[in-house]
Amino acid sequence: MRILVIQGAGMNMRGKVQTEIFGTMTLDDYNQHIRSYARELEVDVEIFHSNIEGEVINRLYEANDQGFDGALFNPAGFSRGYPALIAAISQVRFPVVEVHISNPVRRGPVSDVASVSLGMVAGFGVFGYYLGLRGLKDRAK
Numbered sequence: 001m002r003i004l005v006i007q008g009a010g011m012n013m014r015g016k017v018q019t020e021i022f023g024t025m026t027l028d029d030y031n032q033h034i035r036s037y038a039r040e041l042e043v044d045v046e047i048f049h050s051n052i053e054g055e056v057i058n059r060l061y062e063a064n065d066q067g068f069d070g071a072l073f074n075p076a077g078f079s080r081g082y083p084a085l086i087a088a089i090s091q092v093r094f095p096v097v098e099v100h101i102s103n104p105v106r107r108g109p110v111s112d113v114a115s116v117s118l119g120m121v122a123g124f125g126v127f128g129y130y131l132g133l134r135g136l137k138d139r140a141k
Helices: 027-041 053-065 083-091 127-140
Strands: 002-009 044-049 070-076 096-100 119-122
Touching (some): 002 027, 002 053, 002 127, 027 044, 027 127, 053 083, 070 127, 096 127
Parallel strands (some): 002 044, 002 070, 070 096, 096 119
């Protein structure tokens, strides 16, 4: 099973700013945990980060053409107001699970990404990526 993990806009700032919300783990720390979870679950992951909406859209379409089985997406700064990104998520053949380190609902409106995602995992820190990977793997059985 191949899963694309997309780290959205601003994820490169984790551990540097807003540590009272997101903690002190950096994007590299998160990605190391994700790779460890993937090994434990025996799934292949590719991790992609971009602060540019078009790059994320292109990677989603490429993953679709490459036969990926699912995606985890932490939209971060892409949570609201990106209709082309939302359209791209709705057009890929594989399920997408939205992941958030914190609970974004506590800070404002629900993510637009949620409307086109299979599900959402929020508020469990880095462990949310494990839950998302596990959910995609179990769904594929």
